[in-house]
């Protein structure tokens with residue numbers, strides 16, 4: 001396993017400053033623009049720089065892959081691009097909207113309306129059933145209970161979770177079944193951006209293929225932009241672009 005941590009001895013003050021520009025509006029066809037992203041984690045008196053000056057433009061409707069060795073910072077970058085993590089430096093624009101300086105409440109609302117996120121560890125609510133995990137997102141989006149229930153059933157059918165599992169809690173589901181629920185939840189309410197952290201890792205070959213086809217259909221027929229972290233070589237064939245992250249730097 002390659003671990004790309006660099007121990008920094010410098011203080012926060014010494015870090016390079018990236019100047020802010022209006023880059024987001026310079027790429028009218030872009031769904032995601034990142035400029036000068038740096039990420040340093042602090043642990044005690046030590047700093048670990050994980051991302052170093054990432055610039056990335058992802059075109060609307062594209063399927064963009066992010067690949068790279070374990071520990072290279074893929075999940076960190078995806079979390080920053082989704083607004084789940086604030087970078088040490090740099091800006092992120094989603095659909096031309098700068099998110100790095102948004103208030104926490106505004107960002108939470110913006111994310112709910114625009115981004116479907118599939119976490120590497122699924123992040124399902126353990127006390128809720130599969131169907132309730134999906135319904136909850138729809139309820140947050142203002143969809144009434146009855147309609148949300150029907151939509152959740154349809155989404156779970158789309159990701160091929162057997163009907164006998166929809167009322168099971170995550171602890172009663174296999175890894176692959178949990179992954180399907182996480183995908184259905186990310187698709188709930190038709191977000192314009194889907195960010196997925198290894199969405200096929202826990203699926204068998206056929207199910208993985210079906211999920212990829214589903215994401216492809218969303219991108220190509222509904223104009224969704226899909227950003228996926230993956231180690232899965234089968235996905236490369238359906239991708240429009242692939243970026244490689246190594247030692248905190250993107251190699252395109």
Ligand SMILES: Nc1ncnc2c1ncn2[C@@H]1O[C@H](COP(=O)(O)OP(=O)(O)OP(=O)(O)O)[C@@H](O)[C@H]1O
Pocket residue numbers: 003004005041042043048050068069070071072073074075076077120
């Ligand atoms: N909150 C944190 N605090 C300190 N270090 C962190 C934190 N989150 C991640 N890291 C470190 O940053 C590095 C990159 O982690 P990240 O999860 O982004 O890697 P990854 O490329 O997604 O790896 P994998 O393919 O194994 O999922 C790792 O070495 C990790 O230990």
Ligand SMILES: [Mg+2]
Pocket residue numbers: 074075076120197
């Ligand atoms: Mg990861």
